[in-house]
Amino acid sequence: MLIHPEDKYSAAKILDLPSRTWPSKRLTTPPRWCSTDLRDGNQALANPMDHAKKLRFFKHLVECGFKEIEVAFPAASQTDFDFVRFLIDGRHIPADVTIQVMTQSRSDLIDRTMQVLQGAPKAIVHLYNATAPVFREVVFQQSKAETIAMAVRGAKQIKALCDKQPDTHWTFEYSPETFCFTEADFALEICEAVASVWQPSEDRPLILNLPTTVEVNTPNVFADQIEYFMMQFSCLDHITVSVHPHNDRGTGVATAEMAIFLDGFLFMASIYFVAVGKSGQALFVSVGNMIVQLPFLFILPRFLGSEGVWLSVPLSNIAFTMIVLPMLLMNLKALMKQHRSENTQMIKKAAVTS
Template identity: 30%
Template sequence: MTRKIWVFDTTLRDGEQVPGAKLNLYEKLEVAQQLKKLQVDIIEAGFPASSAGDFDAVKEIATKVGNTSDLMITALARAVKSDIDAVYNSVKYAEKPLIHIVLGTSDIHVEKKFGKSKSQILNIGVEAVKYAKTLLPDVQYSTEDASRSEFEYLWATIEAVVKAGATMINVPDTVGFAEPEEFGERIFKLNDRLKNLNDKVLLSVHCHNDLGMATANTLAAIKNGADKVECTINGIGERAGNAALEEVVMAINTRSSIYNVHTNIKTKEIMNTSRLVSSLMGLDVQVNKAITGENAFAHSSGIHQDGLLKSRDAYEIISPVEVGLDDMELVLTARSGRHAVKNALEKLGFHQITNSQFEGIFEAFLELADAKKEVYNHDLYVIVENYYAKQDVHNENMTYYSDHFYELMDLQVISNINFPSASVKMKRGDQILKSSAVGSGPIDALYSAITEISELDIKLIEYNISSVSRGKEALGKVKIQVEYRGEKYIAKATETDIMKASALAYINAINSIVVDQLLPVE
């Protein structure tokens, strides 16, 4: 049996310290419920001494999410009685509450931040733990800035607070200063001494990403005996963020022969958790971020697509299904090769295309891909139809696909306080379709008008805008996710006009739904 690594999630405390990422009580509760589904071992729900709102949120999470013996609920306290009381009075409603105390141990913190002697700071820490132990049996002590602390003083502090009753010791790389080999060596020495002192005490690490090594340092700590890791979803947190939970967990799973440990994390909930945190906090995930980035399992290079279609393990070390995605995504762009385009056409039911016909279709594909950046399945239908029409090719199975797909012709959006409204003009085959609608905002009005034309019962789940260039003529990218009859569809569009991009993205999603209705039954 491999060694268990405890996963302590601090998205709702350290992660929420990102400027602009503050959540209200109901949003924090929703994230906590999802973290419970993810099966983290400990949720750090906030810093209750900081505000009445945070106290109430921690209390609510302890009551409604911490009502199980499988999950600990904690919150942060400085080494002062009032902070410890605030944590206790908010987390005590959980079935397994934990008090988390933090106090610096580096010379910089002891002398410059606190202006006290090392012995004074050590005594403050010991007294804080002793007091916390009168309230709850489980107490974690964090030695802030441990990676820059003098080792023997760091150990003396750990030894003293363990003797005072601490049940978990956390060693933070508070400013991301550590290097994996160096940090691993420090954890090895601390673990050796700690297990000789009291082998029931868990040794934990909390790594920041200032030099881009938070995940690497966390994994080095695991290899050298750490029992517990502190992480955040999507790696959010102070400054450059924290070790990303999804990266640490999937590294452990993928390289199991190296780490020889396991977690309780339900990896298929990773993407759901990532998207929820990103949406509620308003923090976009870097597109090329490991595991949860939009491009983490997307392939547009022809060489990569060809290799993947021949053998998945050529360019894929993790199955996207493992983290909650449907499958790998072969994005059709001007860089896509013949193999990927032919594969996409076959999935749409075009099995009888000859080699010479395919070359003509591929040439048309490249022309459209250069102009449109990304080609969707409904575009492929139209490309094939146009090719057959130009070549006067008779195909008994031929359908006039363009009659099924929607095309934007014009739009007008009026944004005002009282009655935001939108009018759209669209084309479907030879039909010209028009609609107008009002909404709670301009996008709501625009999408209501388009939905009315499509006559599809579509639910918008996610709407994101991001800039992909600078200046007055900056390109804006709109990415949306919609749901139709239980299926989810993601679509994008890029334009200098955000309203046009929004409309095109929505129409791309609708056309994707139409494609599914046209696909041959297997």
């Protein structure tokens, strides 16, 4: 077990951007939305949607007003491939809606992805490769130059395949995956390289998507990263800068706050019992708070995996609070009764004396 787990990872880098302007800006027009539920949301499900459910969901997203919908990762499975073909061949895509598909920067996957889009009136092809140091150095064992080359090869291949299908109105999208903990200057460099390949124009625009793949910092830091990117990029003509924020810190923060609140209650209960001379109850609360976590830590991970580990602390605190709270209320009630009795005795004694 790590003695100091907080030292295991180095702190995320934070930009020094005193010239930031975003705090004073206001949204005056609706954002341009792209739904990723059918792809990003579906792949996260324990039991992904089948063909019929995906079609129903697609129609629902259209009814909601989405004009850009990422429908699949077609090279990932035959089910996803067939679904995209069904949408195109069955003419289920409204004229004002653009479908989007995603692919890694691998030649075989790009070929498969472009194959599925034959005959589509318009489409967004979303290419990505991981750019952060941990992926470059540990996962792929690539240099910065090799990482850029991978993205450029993918962009060139997609452009060549798009040229073979001139009847489709193409938009190219590129994501430096793990942007939020990629070096700011390297993210700029690789996006500049991809843009120089695609040569964005009014007929063939480019989307540069900057995702918080794994949240490693607070939202204000991400805002600084976006503003710095837009300030430093050479030319943003016919380029849309997009963001794809993940929510892995959302429930984690809520759970942590809940655990801290309940731990705070149990800590105060222990201190209270010490203050009123109930050392046995104080010891029970302090030791019990640790012991009661053990069955939760043993049972929950067996059914919920790593999620069970995180849930063990707040749930065990809730359970133990249900035990400690009645003890605390009973002691407070007895203490108040004793206090009233002592006050009554003092009043009677004072009356007799007078």
